[in-house]
Amino acid sequence: MNLLFVADPLEGFKTYKDTTFSMMREAARRGHQLWACHPADLVWVRGAQVTARAARRVSLTGDAQDWFKVEETRDLVLAVGSDAVIMRKDPPFDSEFFYATHLLSQAEREGARVFNRAAALRDHPEKLAIMEFPQFIAPTLVTRSAEAIKAFHAEHRDIILKPLDGMGGMGIFRVGPDALNLGSIIETLNKDGAETVMVQRYVPEIVQGDKRVLVIGGEVVPWCLARIPQGTEIRGNLAAGGKGVAQPISARDREIAEGVAAKLAPRGMLLMGLDVIGDCLTEINVTSPTGFQEITKQSGIDVAALFIDALERQLQ
Template sequence: MKLAFLADPLSGFKIYKDSTFAMMREAARRGHAIYAFEQSDMALEGGIVSAQISEITLTGDGDDWFRATPKANARLSEFDAVILRKDPPFDMEYVYCTYLLDLAEKQGACVVNKAQAVRDHNEKLSITQFSEYTSPTLVTSDSTRLRDFHAEHGDVIFKPLDGMGGAGIFRIRSDGMNLGSVIESLTDLGRVTIMAQRYIPEIVKGDKRILVIGGKPVPFSLARIPQAGEVRGNLAAGGIGVAQPLTRRDREIAEALGPTLAARGLLLVGLDVIGDFLTEVNVTSPTCFQEITEQAGFDVAAMFIDAVEQVAGK
């Protein structure tokens, strides 16, 4: 197969933990041809969606891990699968990218995850479609509503709707210290919509990343455990990742959501679960492949490439 990865610059990859690299490595091991391009390489010309794309060869060298051919223009429909791995922020440039990928799909490209599905599933807001699995949640830009929610629940997490890696997340306890400042800052004085959720004490045991591939859960999660008084377990915020078998509740959530999300074109999803509650549905570039594989011995990348081969018909 010819697999084209739409990703951030390869030069910035930390290959010891990067999930996109793990996908590439497994695909190359199977003899598939690997290509890469960036969002800015895409174009629509003459009604055709194409990109300036390089073929990638993995060297096996940790410091100098790939070789790339000079970029050449190619239709996205020429590839067996286009794997969308662009990190947030999900800004308007990202939205435009999904529109181009929509057109590419109509021209015969197989895009994973499906562009419209990525666009339709804000990683914070998507949990509201599955409210039976979430803690009390409020989405608004109105300071009065946000203050009332805090007064009702006492211990609340406030976060932006477009962040990643734990950026912009605040915990306000029952004393309300800095409540006004946090609301004003996150909402830009009422101009930006944010999310508030009742604090889940089980965060001290980890923010669990549950990967769902082709509608089926990976049997191990990665519990990202906050360190040094942090409320955020995200690895990017200093959390420590510990692989562990799915709990009964983890599996219940994953098996309930998995088939629905897969049917919408989301081949790979990262569900975030704290305690017994779903907190995010990650669809842009879910991570934790390598940590789970190294600690639990389950080959996540192999499961993913199996699923890509199936949807690509190979």
């Protein structure tokens, strides 16, 4: 099969940990052809179909640094030249990402198979998707109102504030019972009411890790990756210096993941990465969930193989 990966530049991949690379490696092992483009390469013109301009067909070299070789470059019509389009553009979920999903939706109307489905990506921003599952989340507020945030803090005393378009732990603040710098943090995040902020009650179990629970093809992967904060950090994100420790999922992790999967997988979510702290769901990552290689190396479960298995089933 021809698999087109819509992703960030291949030259920037850290292959020792990159999840998209692990997908590509497993797909190549099975004999599938690998193509790659950036979201900016997608184009549509009246009378034609959505095309990836100058898409590159690549082979894997096995070298850790120069890990791919370009075998061919050409314009690739998504509905004709690819058996599956795998959307792996990293956050943030900004306007350009949103526009890319509309181009991918048009490609789907023309016959392309896109994973995760473009509408599913568009309809489930990673911070806000948890609103559909109030039974699994900590007390949460989504607002532009500074007064509402202050009232939420007065009620819960220890809170986390974060922007809706952040990634990798960027822009996350904790405010304790003393409310130190709360006003300044609100001003920084909501920009005088211009931007919406998510506020959640602090979950102290973060010291045991922010767990990444993977759901592939509607099935829960039995091991998760606990991202454990280091030093004085409150953030477990690997990008913020957290330590990744693979561990078997708990009964509560499974309950949450199966509940989310039952609703979202039928909407076209082939892959989801749920963030769980303690017993609380905090985010549903659908753009480019990671953690494959860390879980595989520490547990022996070949997560990339589970993903390609699920993809191949979808394409039968």
